[in-house]
Amino acid sequence: MAISLTSRWHNLPILYKCALVLALPVGCLLFEIAWQSRVLNSLEDAQRWTNHTQEVELTAARLEYLLSRIESNDRGYALTGRNEFLVPLEQEQQQVPVLAQRLCHLVGDNPIQLARARGLSSLSHAKVQVARDVVAFSSAHPFLPGSTTISPEFRMRLLASKERMDEFMEQSSIFAKEEERLLAERMQRLQVERKFSQQLLVISLAGGLAIGFLALFLFSSTVARRLSFLEAESRRIARGETMSQPAAGTDEISALARALYSASARIHEQMSGLEVLNRDLESFSYSVSHDLRSPLRHIHGFSKILRSDFSAELPAEAQRYLSRIESGAERMGRLIDDLLNFSRIGRRELDRQAVPLFSIVEAVAEELNDGTTTRNIEWRIQPLPTVESDPGLMKQVFANLLGNAAKFTRTREHPVIEVGSRVMPEGTAIYVRDNGVGFDMKFADKLFGVFQRLHRMEDFEGTGVGLATVARIVHKHGGTVWAESAPDQGATFYFTLAEPIAPRSVLRPKLEFQSEALHAAAR
Amino acid sequence: MPQHDEVEILLVEDNADDVELCLHALRKEKLSNKIHVARDGQEALEFLFDRAKRTPEALPRLVLLDLKLPKVDGIQVLREVKKNPLTRCLPVVILTSSREERDLVESYQLGVNSYLQKPVDFDEFRSMVKQIGFYWMVVNQVPPNGRSTEARMA
Numbered sequence: 001m002a003i004s005l006t007s008r009w010h011n012l013p014i015l016y017k018c019a020l021v022l023a024l025p026v027g028c029l030l031f032e033i034a035w036q037s038r039v040l041n042s043l044e045d046a047q048r049w050t051n052h053t054q055e056v057e058l059t060a061a062r063l064e065y066l067l068s069r070i071e072s073n074d075r076g077y078a079l080t081g082r083n084e085f086l087v088p089l090e091q092e093q094q095q096v097p098v099l100a101q102r103l104c105h106l107v108g109d110n111p112i113q114l115a116r117a118r119g120l121s122s123l124s125h126a127k128v129q130v131a132r133d134v135v136a137f138s139s140a141h142p143f144l145p146g147s148t149t150i151s152p153e154f155r156m157r158l159l160a161s162k163e164r165m166d167e168f169m170e171q172s173s174i175f176a177k178e179e180e181r182l183l184a185e186r187m188q189r190l191q192v193e194r195k196f197s198q199q200l201l202v203i204s205l206a207g208g209l210a211i212g213f214l215a216l217f218l219f220s221s222t223v224a225r226r227l228s229f230l231e232a233e234s235r236r237i238a239r240g241e242t243m244s245q246p247a248a249g250t251d252e253i254s255a256l257a258r259a260l261y262s263a264s265a266r267i268h269e270q271m272s273g274l275e276v277l278n279r280d281l282e283s284f285s286y287s288v289s290h291d292l293r294s295p296l297r298h299i300h301g302f303s304k305i306l307r308s309d310f311s312a313e314l315p316a317e318a319q320r321y322l323s324r325i326e327s328g329a330e331r332m333g334r335l336i337d338d339l340l341n342f343s344r345i346g347r348r349e350l351d352r353q354a355v356p357l358f359s360i361v362e363a364v365a366e367e368l369n370d371g372t373t374t375r376n377i378e379w380r381i382q383p384l385p386t387v388e389s390d391p392g393l394m395k396q397v398f399a400n401l402l403g404n405a406a407k408f409t410r411t412r413e414h415p416v417i418e419v420g421s422r423v424m425p426e427g428t429a430i431y432v433r434d435n436g437v438g439f440d441m442k443f444a445d446k447l448f449g450v451f452q453r454l455h456r457m458e459d460f461e462g463t464g465v466g467l468a469t470v471a472r473i474v475h476k477h478g479g480t481v482w483a484e485s486a487p488d489q490g491a492t493f494y495f496t497l498a499e500p501i502a503p504r505s506v507l508r509p510k511l512e513f514q515s516e517a518l519h520a521a522a523r
Numbered sequence: 524m525p526q527h528d529e530v531e532i533l534l535v536e537d538n539a540d541d542v543e544l545c546l547h548a549l550r551k552e553k554l555s556n557k558i559h560v561a562r563d564g565q566e567a568l569e570f571l572f573d574r575a576k577r578t579p580e581a582l583p584r585l586v587l588l589d590l591k592l593p594k595v596d597g598i599q600v601l602r603e604v605k606k607n608p609l610t611r612c613l614p615v616v617i618l619t620s621s622r623e624e625r626d627l628v629e630s631y632q633l634g635v636n637s638y639l640q641k642p643v644d645f646d647e648f649r650s651m652v653k654q655i656g657f658y659w660m661v662v663n664q665v666p667p668n669g670r671s672t673e674a675r676m677a
Contacts, residue, residue: 290591290620296643297620298540304645305547326645333643340622 009222011250017223021215028208032201039197046190053183056106056113057176063099063120064172066092067127071165074131078138078154086135093128100124110182116175123171127164133157226253230260237264240271278347285343292336300329331463338465341396342450345472350390357384357394357430361419364398368406375415377406382420385428387497393473400466401432401493407460408436408491426480427496435490447483470495530574531557531660533583535567535600537592541641545587545618548649554656559583564595568603575609582613585659590619590626598629605634612666614659 012020070092077085100121107113134157141151150158230253233243243264246257303325311319358381365379387394402417409415418433439447439454446452448471451464474481474495485491532555536542542560549555561567567588574581586604590597597617604610616637617630630638639655642648 293620293641293643294538294541297641297645297648298538298544300643301544301547301645301648302540305544330644 007249009218010247010254014223014252017219017251021219024215025208025212028204028211032204032208035197035200035204039193042190042193046186049186050183052106053179056103056179059099059103059106060120060172060176060179063096063103063124064169066095066099067124067165067168070096070128070131071161074134074161075158078134078158079143081138081142089131089135093131096124096128097121107179113175113178113182116171116178120168120171120175123164123168127161127168130157130161130164134161223253226257230257233257233264234260237267242268281343281347285340288336288340293333296329296333296336300326300333303329331461335463335465338463338469342465342469342472345393345396345469345476350476351392352388352390354386355389355391355394356386357398357421360391360395361398361402364395364402365417365419367399368402375410377409378414378416380416380418380420382418384419384421384430389477389497390473393476397470397473397495398432400470404466404493405432405434405436405491407462408438408455409434410436410460412436422494424494424496429494429496431492431494433490433492438485438487438489438491440487441485444483444485448481528581529557530559530581530583531555531585532656533559533561533567533570533586535561535564535586535588535592535597537562537589541589544645544648545652548645548652549656551649552653552656554653554660562593564592564597564600567592567600568595571604571610571613572607575607579609582610584614584665585655586613586615587618587655588615590617590621590630598626598633601630601633601635614663614665616655616659618655 009017070089073085073089073092076082077089100117104114104117104121107117137154137157141154143150143154237243237260243261246254246261248254249257303322306314307319307322307326314322361381361384365381369377369379398419402419405417406415409417412435414435416435419431420433421428421430423429437455437460443454446454448467450468452468453462453464455462470493471481474497477497479496481493481495483491483493532549534542534545536545542562546558546560549558559570561570567586571582571586574583588597588600592600597619601615601617604613604615614636616639617635618639618641619626620641622640627638636659637655639651642651
């Protein structure tokens, strides 16, 4: 049951989840509003009841007052026989049934009080009758001035009138007390209800708050937590690990998890394909380096032996051909080495560290000087930055660029090779400038391709892999490489090295002039 | 007291051309005439262990080892030689076409004494052979009997 509820909640689209999460506290609030309006209604009712009771009491009191007025006027007339008592008496007697009826109407909803009101009505009616009787008797037997005795008939009638009045007052008092009691009872009920609704207000507010928090917890545990889980999984994918199988579900997050899972599976598949390919490539280059070089060694070796051990028997032409065979074998050996190196750079991981370029350039230039003792190259090495890069590969870059510069200035009387750095729109560029033979800029796009050569082999030897290797190394560091030249005007090669993407702790400033470089520049 | 079958250098090489070039270079440099050639790894191991059991003096003073060999490859030969107390002190120089990093690393981990890549240029090869011979046969000092302490105690 709990499991099916959980999975049902999981499968709900996020919109519905939000609606539900919102609906719970809002429902609480709505219930509270409905309840409070009910309480307001009953307060209004109570007010009405109070008014009603007051009206009933007022009517009863007015009736009582009217009856006592009737009695007083009645007696006045009996004693004086004057007509000024008769006129109000007549009016009052007419008002009595109207008031009595009104009283009955007011308490019509309560059978007990209605019966009492009817009793009061008939008592008031009887009182009016007695009053009329007194008037009639008085006008027939007027009370003589100076007489001190009252006839027995008259006395009897006066007593009857008083009796009716007393009776009415007694009943009226009972009636009024009952009304009071009813009012008190209603007030009591109202008080209880008010107290209850106050408690309910507190409870429902606390409940709403609790439900709100519960909803928040539900939402975060099923939506936010799953999202952060997905985030962690994507990070794992980025690190090249595989994602764990996502839980079943039909909402948007589950769909996202499934999409991510299939993407990760696909990436993994391609990665393993690449690994196989890489292994193939590696075993291929291994065979190349081992198996292709062996026959070259044999060709070169036996040709050399022929030339040295049998020189006496060989004509000059044969010896010349043999030396051509040897140089062919040597060239192919270099080509294989360069190509292997080129492919190795593609496969190898960069070993990034802070590399002071100046000392590398210095070392390469020294090596070149040793190899070209017959020429006097003027080296102008400017201060160079320390760059986050692979030192072995940086050495290859400069060996190729400086080697090229030395090679293409061979025909110059006074060869000059300059190395320096310059801030350019592309970033800080390192440049290598020579005053050699240069090249036509219309071939510039061919410069960095494998086996692309702009000069004849007889003029300048080379495998056509050097600049391709330079470009590959620079690109691997995230930089760019380009060249400027004109025929016979020398050439300048530029390259940039992009900042590595690495944690801050590993980052070093891109430009940092080494004191040794400055020192060397001053030298 | 030198015996008639004394061997100074064991050359382990499967390729006949390489054998001939190597012998030519060694002879030209007047390094040694007492060279035995093993044409695969198994033959090399049999030769070495056979001699090691006979007498320590029967072992060659230097092994020139190719890596790519039939039956038992050069790395395996190196491993066996360096594992066995009888042959452990024998200087082994790898002479190969390969410059692969993994070969280099593995050879040194197994305790190779030197690792050289055969150059294409025969003149360079000759001078390399000369240097090896001079260094290992003349300059270098080896423990008496060419055996490890462990083997002598046994």
